[in-house]
Amino acid sequence: MTRRAVITGIGVVAPGGNGRDAYWDLLSAGRTATRAISLFDATAFRSRVAAECDFDPVAAGLTPREVRRMDRAAQFAVVAAREAVAESGVDLGSYDPGRIGVSVGSAVGCTMGLEEEYTVLSDGGRNWLVDHTYGVPHLYGYMVPSTLAVEVARESGAEGPVALVSTGCTSGLDAIGHGVQLIEEGSADVVVAGATDAPLSPITSACFDAIKATTPNTSDPEHASRPFDGRRDGFVLGEGSAVLVIEEATAARRRGASVYAEILGFASRSNAHHMTGLKPDGREMAEAIRVAMDRARLGPDGVDYINAHGSGTKQNDRHETAAFKRSLGQRAYDVPVSSIKSMIGHSLGAIGSLEIAACALALRHQVVPPTANLTVPDPECDLDYVPRTAREHPMERVLSVGSGFGGFQSAMVLGRPRSARETV
Structure with missing residues (x-):
């Protein structure tokens, strides 16, 4: 029997509105969430606009320990995964943990955590030799991008295939594609799949400034992102996460799941x-x-x-x-x-x-x-x-x-x- 993969749950942390419904309201209304950067002082940069998430981790349900342990990108992914699983109605506790998979995409991993810690350890970049004793206990986790997938797996109770996919700006598509493959080949019955990135930091801005890929339009942030327009002059950096629950179609239908789409x-x-x-x-x-x-x-x-x-x-x-x-x-x-x-x-x-x-x-x-x-x-x-x-x-x-x-x-x-x- 051919196994088909379907989407039964969606969780979102996005600029302009967190949660699936707020996200769709923004998109369907054609509103823009681009604005002047507020997460750090961007006055020295060529491009000073971004699409930031208005995200309070505690209000989103994370504990103080989770906030301390996780980089912002991981926080996004866990919150989005919780919404996706709850919205799908799937009872992950009823599955063999070895049949639950996780596939998370990220281009730049725990960028914000790494940069913040480097700033502390190097005393603002003044010291070439850093003192590791000033680092947070979870610094190693920031250095390993797979931490993002591990956090989602921990949240989902997944003991099956767990992977971090990092293929630049196609990471999100590729991570979902990998999750679909796990369903189709029979390696998993349900996969929590998606991607997360929180790249809004000085190092990221400096990198894109250097190659002039981001827009210099700082006077009109709301209209700075202009795909296909004759006046476009570069992209606007953003951040966020979307996580999907992907299930085998027959099983999803059997449990009465509401399906958004089949991945064909x-x-x-x-x-x-x-x-x-x-x-x-x-x-x-x-x-x-x-x-x-x-x-x-x-x-x-x-x-x-x-x-x-x-x-x-x-x-x-x-x-x-x-x-x-x-x-x-x-x-x-x-x-x-x-x-x-x-x-x-x-x-x-x-x-x-x-x-x-x-x-x-x-x-x-x-x-x-x-x-x-x-x-x-x-x-x-x-x-x-x-x-x-x-x-x-x-x-x-x-x-x-x-x-x-x-x-x-x-x-x-x-x-x-x-x-x-x-x-x-």
């Missing part, structure tokens, strides 16, 4: 070309799309909406537009495309999971979230990018794509639940 196909490719550069023809992304659609048994006419990577850099947006045309042909001009990074920024490894959560919610509500701030079309980006306002649109299958430093290109196809018993 996933593929990833690399361009083996350049750490940050993209070829203008979009060939590698197009190939990932083609393989994901083949696995979903879809032709170009089977895609009803594309959730774009849409970072807001000229290089990416043109590369991606070319990939859609290359993979879908003439159909690319008829399919609505949008980028939610226009509203919540680019949270690096976490964004792929946030985008899959958005796709699942779009399928449930039959609404395409907009590309906010798109007012001046770029002639080289000539598809239907759903500017500024959400759109009611019938959807059976949606495509989400990601592109990351290192040449990573990933694509995933989601479909509406097959059975009437799997719908709301």
Whole structure:
């Protein structure tokens, strides 16, 4: 029997609103959550805007010990995982722990914890030789990115396959793809999968400033993220987490679960070309799309909406537009495309999971979230990018794509639940 993977729970920590419902309200209203950076003094940086989460760990249910132990990225992931599991209605205690898996993606791990501790240990960078005795007891955990997956596994009681996936900005998509594979191959019956990143720190800002990838538009933070717009000048950093509960479809149906979507196909490719550069023809992304659609048994006419990577850099947006045309042909001009990074920024490894959560919610509500701030079309980006306002649109299958430093290109196809018993 073919095992199918379905999404039964969604948990979110995001800029502009924590929790699944607040997240969808923001996206469907087309509101932006980008603003001047407040988490640190950014006056010395070229780019001084970000999409920050208004996150109080204690109010979110974490204990003082958990707050002390966990980096901000881990806190996001655990809170999102709790919401996803509770919302799915799955009783993880009734499962063999060895049949519960965890797959968490992150591009930069515990960046904030590491930078804060380095600042203390080095006395603000003045000492080359640091005194380790000033470090917190959990400093080693900050250095090991797999700590993020371990915290989610601990929260979920998972003793099956547990992994940390770090493939740059496609980490969220790839982590969910890995979770789907665990279900399909029979290695797990339920997987808590998603991604988290909290990269808003001086070191991250300095790195992106150096390559001029982030926007210098500090005078109008609300409109600084402008994917596909002719005036775009770089992406806006963000942070956050989305975690999904993924189950084997038959078991989910048997327990009466409400299913958001079935994950129909996933593929990833690399361009083996350049750490940050993209070829203008979009060939590698197009190939990932083609393989994901083949696995979903879809032709170009089977895609009803594309959730774009849409970072807001000229290089990416043109590369991606070319990939859609290359993979879908003439159909690319008829399919609505949008980028939610226009509203919540680019949270690096976490964004792929946030985008899959958005796709699942779009399928449930039959609404395409907009590309906010798109007012001046770029002639080289000539598809239907759903500017500024959400759109009611019938959807059976949606495509989400990601592109990351290192040449990573990933694509995933989601479909509406097959059975009437799997719908709301």
